[in-house]
Amino acid sequence: MNLLAIESSCDECSAAVLKDGELKSVVISSQLIHSEYGGVVPELASRAHMELIVPVVEESLKKASFSKEEIDSVAVTYGPGLAGSLIVGISFAKAFAASRGIPVVGVNHMEGHLYSAFLEGDKPEFPFIALVVSGGHSMLIHVKEPYSHELLGQTRDDAAGEAFDKVAKLLGLGYPGGPVIDKLAAEGNPKAFNFPRAFMNGESFEFSFSGIKTSVLYLLKELKYDPENRDDKLVRDICASFQAAVIDVLVAKTIAAAGKFRVKSIAVAGGVAANKGLRTALQAAAQTMGAKAVFPRPLYCTDNAAMIGIAAHFKYLKFGMASDLTLKPIPNLPLSFLN
C-alpha cells in the first residue's frame, strides 16, 4: 500500500508518503525554505494551508520518489483542530482520492501522536501508556491493542507546553519557551523554589498546569522581577524549579498509569517530549519499574503527517479503509473509545 498522508489541523501543513507502513518521506511547512515559496510562510492562518498544501504534497512525493499515479490511498486528519485549517487538508485529500479513484481514510490527530513512536527505531509494545504533551494538549492514554484507546486523563486548564511558553514569557525569555527553559534548567537549582504539583494525590490521571504559572507570576511580583535587568542565576533557578515541578507531575502520573495497567512500554509524544529533563527522568523512573519509555525524535513529536500515515496504517490493518467522500472536519473530535 502506497499511502499519502496529510495533516493540517493547526499551525503546520504537512504531507508524508508511506509504503506498507514504512515512512518514505515527510515534509513540514515550517521547514520549507521560505524563499522557495514566494517569501514569508504565514504561520497561523488557515489560508496559509491553502497556499502550502500543493507544494508540500509535491515535495513529499518528490522526496519519496513516487509519482501521483503510484499512490493508492490517502489519509488525512479530520479533527480535533481548527475547522478552517482541517477543511483545507480534507478537501485536498478528497479531491486527490476522487480524481484517482482511490480510498481516503480520516485519522484523529491525537491518535496520530499515539502511533508516532512506531515510525522508526525502538517501538513500544502493546499494551502501552502514551503521554501526549504539547502546547495544546496534555493527555494520558492507555493503548490496549492497535486502535483500542482509553483516555485516562487530560488537562483541566493549561497544557504542559503552554505552561512552558507562558513562564518563558513572564521571565522575558522569548518564544518558544520549551527549549530555552530546558537549557537554563539544566544549570539551575531545582530545589530553589517550591512550585505547586497539582492533582498529585489519589489516583487521578488529570493534569493542571495553570496554578504553577500563577505561582511563578506571584514569585516574580514578590521579587520585583525585571525582565530587562535580570539576575541570570535567579532565572536559572526559577527555570530549574518550574521544570522540576512539571516533570514530577508528568513522570509520577505516567508511572502510576503504567503500574495500574501493568504495561511494560511507555510512549511519549508532542512537543514537550523533546524536553531533555523529561526524557532523563521518565526513562530512569520507567527502568526502576522494569518498563521502557520510548521517545520519538523531535521531528515526529510535533505535528506532522508521518504520524497520521502510521496511524492510518494501524487503522487500515484493523478496519480496512473506513472513510468515504462524505468525510468532514470534526473540530472537537474525541479519541475513539474502542474496547
Place this chain on the structure above:
Amino acid sequence: METFISKSESDTVRYGREFARRLGPGSFVGLYGNLGAGKTHFVKGVCEAFDVSEVVNSPTFTIVNEYHGKLPVFHIDLYRMKNIEEILDIGFDEYLEGGGVCLVEWAEKLDGILPANRFEVRMTLIDDATREITISTEGSEG
C-alpha cells in the same frame, strides 16, 4: 457595570455560571485580563450553565475550542494572533454567526472588528486568591 470579588477559582466558576443566564444564540463576550487572571475558569462556569460535557481547557494553542451543550460554545483565544488578517483567516466571522455563544480571550486584539453588541468581562488579579471581575454591556446587550 457590575463588579464582583472572587475569592477562589470556584467563585470565578460560579460567577461564570450565573453570568451565562444573560447569554443566548449569537451572544458575544470579550474577556480581558492578564495571564493567571482566571479567564478559563470563568468560561468553565459559562459552559456548565449550558450543560457542556466536554472538558473545558485553554485554547491558547488550539485557538478555538468548540463545545457542544444546549448551545454551541466557541471558546476562542487570540493570544497567538498577530493581526486582524490572521483573525479573519481562522474564520472568525463564521464563529460569530455560528448560532452559539462566542467567548473570546484577548479580545483587545479585535480592534476595529469588535461586535457592537457585546458583553465585556474584565478580570484583575488582586492577590494570590482574589480577583476582581467587572461585567459591562455595550450596544443592545445593555
